[in-house]
Amino acid sequence: MTIGSDLEVVDMDVVLDLRGLDALIRVLAQDGRVVVGPVLRDDAITLAELGSADDLPGGWGVETGPGHYRVRRREDEAVFGHSAGPQSWKRFLHPPRRALLSSDGTGFHAAPESPVSYAFFGVRPCDLAAITKLRQVVGGPAPFVVAAQCTEPGEVCFCSSMGCGPGAGSGYDIALTERVDGDGHRFLATSGTEEGAAVLTRVPSRPAARHDVELADRDVAAAAGRMGRSMPEVDLRDLLAANRDSAHWEAVAERCLTCGNCTMVCPTCFCVSVEDRTDLDGNAERAQRWASCFEIDFSYLHGGAVRTSGASRYRQWMTHKLGTWHDQFGTSGCVGCGRCIAWCPAGIDITEEAAALARTGGGRP
Amino acid sequence: MTSWVPTPCRVVERTVETHDCVTLTLRPVTGSLPAFRPGQFAMLYAHGVGEIPISVSGIPADGTLVHTVRAVGAVSRALHDAAPGTVIGVRGPFGTAWRLDGVEDLLVVAGGIGLAPLRPVLGHPSRRTVLVAGARTPEDLLYAGDLLALSDVDVVLTVDRGGHDWHGRVGFVTEPLASIPLDPERTTALLCGPEPMMRFCARTLLGRGVPAGNIQVSLERSMQCGIGLCGHCQLGPLLVCRDGPVTGYPEAEPLLLAKEL
Numbered sequence: 155m156t157i158g159s160d161l162e163v164v165d166m167d168v169v170l171d172l173r174g175l176d177a178l179i180r181v182l183a184q185d186g187r188v189v190v191g192p193v194l195r196d197d198a199i200t201l202a203e204l205g206s207a208d209d210l211p212g213g214w215g216v217e218t219g220p221g222h223y224r225v226r227r228r229e230d231e232a233v234f235g236h237s238a239g240p241q242s243w244k245r246f247l248h249p250p251r252r253a254l255l256s257s258d259g260t261g262f263h264a265a266p267e268s269p270v271s272y273a274f275f276g277v278r279p280c281d282l283a284a285i286t287k288l289r290q291v292v293g294g295p296a297p298f299v300v301a302a303q304c305t306e307p308g309e310v311c312f313c314s315s316m317g318c319g320p321g322a323g324s325g326y327d328i329a330l331t332e333r334v335d336g337d338g339h340r341f342l343a344t345s346g347t348e349e350g351a352a353v354l355t356r357v358p359s360r361p362a363a364r365h366d367v368e369l370a371d372r373d374v375a376a377a378a379g380r381m382g383r384s385m386p387e388v389d390l391r392d393l394l395a396a397n398r399d400s401a402h403w404e405a406v407a408e409r410c411l412t413c414g415n416c417t418m419v420c421p422t423c424f425c426v427s428v429e430d431r432t433d434l435d436g437n438a439e440r441a442q443r444w445a446s447c448f449e450i451d452f453s454y455l456h457g458g459a460v461r462t463s464g465a466s467r468y469r470q471w472m473t474h475k476l477g478t479w480h481d482q483f484g485t486s487g488c489v490g491c492g493r494c495i496a497w498c499p500a501g502i503d504i505t506e507e508a509a510a511l512a513r514t515g516g517g518r519p
Numbered sequence: 520m521t522s523w524v525p526t527p528c529r530v531v532e533r534t535v536e537t538h539d540c541v542t543l544t545l546r547p548v549t550g551s552l553p554a555f556r557p558g559q560f561a562m563l564y565a566h567g568v569g570e571i572p573i574s575v576s577g578i579p580a581d582g583t584l585v586h587t588v589r590a591v592g593a594v595s596r597a598l599h600d601a602a603p604g605t606v607i608g609v610r611g612p613f614g615t616a617w618r619l620d621g622v623e624d625l626l627v628v629a630g631g632i633g634l635a636p637l638r639p640v641l642g643h644p645s646r647r648t649v650l651v652a653g654a655r656t657p658e659d660l661l662y663a664g665d666l667l668a669l670s671d672v673d674v675v676l677t678v679d680r681g682g683h684d685w686h687g688r689v690g691f692v693t694e695p696l697a698s699i700p701l702d703p704e705r706t707t708a709l710l711c712g713p714e715p716m717m718r719f720c721a722r723t724l725l726g727r728g729v730p731a732g733n734i735q736v737s738l739e740r741s742m743q744c745g746i747g748l749c750g751h752c753q754l755g756p757l758l759v760c761r762d763g764p765v766t767g768y769p770e771a772e773p774l775l776l777a778k779e780l
Contacts, residue, residue, distance in 0.1 A: 425750030481756030
């Protein structure tokens with residue numbers, strides 16, 4: 155972005171109105187991509203294939219809290235004015251069930267792959283970071299990503315303290331920043347890749363002025379100050395490593411139902427179990443399905459499960475997410491999207507549990 | 520998905536070892552398998568039942584692969600029962616191998632089926648090898664006849680419960696460890712067996728002056744993929760399929776001491 159007067163045109167960046175946004179969806183689809191984005195369904199903002207900008211949840215926001223999620227009408231018609239919903243892009247990059255291979259008893263055949271060319275539309279910065287972390291583990295083709303910078307953090311959000319938002323980090327093809335004010339409903343669009351820039355040339359837009367960029371920067375900066383939550387300002391990896399024997403895990407276990415909701419809604423939790431299905435002709439199919447470290451069978455070894463107590467299972471999840479993910483993949487497994495807080499039926503808050511561990515100083519009881 | 524697809528291998532030989540253990544010799548139906556090193560494991564697939572990690576218990580030069588399987592669950596029971604001619608799926612090799620470079624004095628300590636992954640390191644003429652192997656009863660001792668025939672290995676066998684026709688040692692493997700002659704600084708110890716057994720053996724050896732860095736253990740966790748994707752084999756920071764199963768004791772000890780890790 156260049157520096158100049160308020161009216162000076164800024165390199166690369168353009169401004170789209172709703173018509174331009176609609177054109178962007180259509181152009182991405184015309185190129186053979188399956189465009190997936192937020193839609194309102196069953197009183198939640200979920201992810202589904204978009205046909206046009208009309209499918210977006212215009213005018214809908216959300217209200218979140220520990221164990222709480224409600225959609226609400228907004229005062230404006232913003233389409234990205236909602237924080238993370240119950241689904242994440244994980245369900246497309248790492249589907250809940252995926253066939254692996256078939257066997258007739260003498261030979262094995264890899265399951266046919268039908269690669270879908272996805273365009274993810276309206277990816278929030280926390281989820282943009284999650285896509286990078288998840289693909290680091292499970293691989294797969296890179297989707298085309300249209301990020302939507304966050305100007306509307308929710309009550310359970312803490313991406314800022316995880317370094318994953320509210321501005322979009324790397325990994326997007328196009329980043330949008332939405333604004334609705336007296337000057338209308340519009341989206342500042344910045345390209346992150348040549349492919350993104352090429353797509354933007356095909357949709358109606360006007361050049362962005364310095365004023366547009368400043369407003370977007372200001373809105374995103376303001377969002378950083380409106381995060382509902384934050385992680386304690388300590389090295390979380392060290393904190394978890396020092397707290398393996400903390401008595402606090404028992405205190406969490408008194409509330410935790412070990413239901414596994416947190417692992418299902420987490421945009422980076424990648425664990426799977428493999429299942430065999432046989433038919434009456436003697437053929438077998440092997441498939442993976444999402445698994446949770448809260449399942450008692452997850453750690454099953456001959457003779458029984460390693461982690462039988464709820465305390466050990468919660469410790470495994472939180473320690474992996476914030477600590478040992480670093481050992482395994484060189485980064486944190488958490489992006490601060492807050493889904494695990496909103497969708498925990500007991501309202502367990504990972505930021506509060508981390509703060510509780512930090513307060514006890516990492517020592518043994 | 521290709522990394523999930525096994526190589527079909529035929530059971531060419533099935534040797535009954537004990538009342539619940541067999542040794543299977545597997546040969547690829549076509550082509551060949553990558554070379555395995557002692558300590559590594561394969562994912563063995565029983566058709567329609569499932570797939571489990573099994574350490575390699577023999578690496579013949581003729582391109583076959585040898586695994587010893589104890590029937591404890593549905594998949595291991597199916598593998599155990601596989602008659603010669605049966606096709607089994609094999610993926611691997613996976614995981615880390617025993618580190619043996621420059622080892623002169625090798626102490627091998629095995630409990631039960633834990634002897635299987637250690638068998639390929641026995642009988643190497645360039646090093647002195649002492650094997651201390653324990654089992655619940657004399658009937659559970661693996662390879663017992665073969666072991667006593669190994670010329671380059673001093674073999675100490677012990678059982679938890681002897682019978683009236685057992686004239687050998689009775690007691691835990693830690694007992695002979697406390698008294699066998701060894702040069703602590705020059706000894707490399709490889710341990711494989713139940714976790715408490717490995718902990719107590721390591722304690723005994725540390726007490727005798729064997730440096731912790733000279734002790735290696737083979738860890739075990741639930742595994743469903745072997746390639747760091749399923750998450751089941753986590754043990755603290757480790758993905759045991761990738762960072763193990765063979766692990767240095769300094770790294771393993773705190774993980775083995777933590778309950779329900």
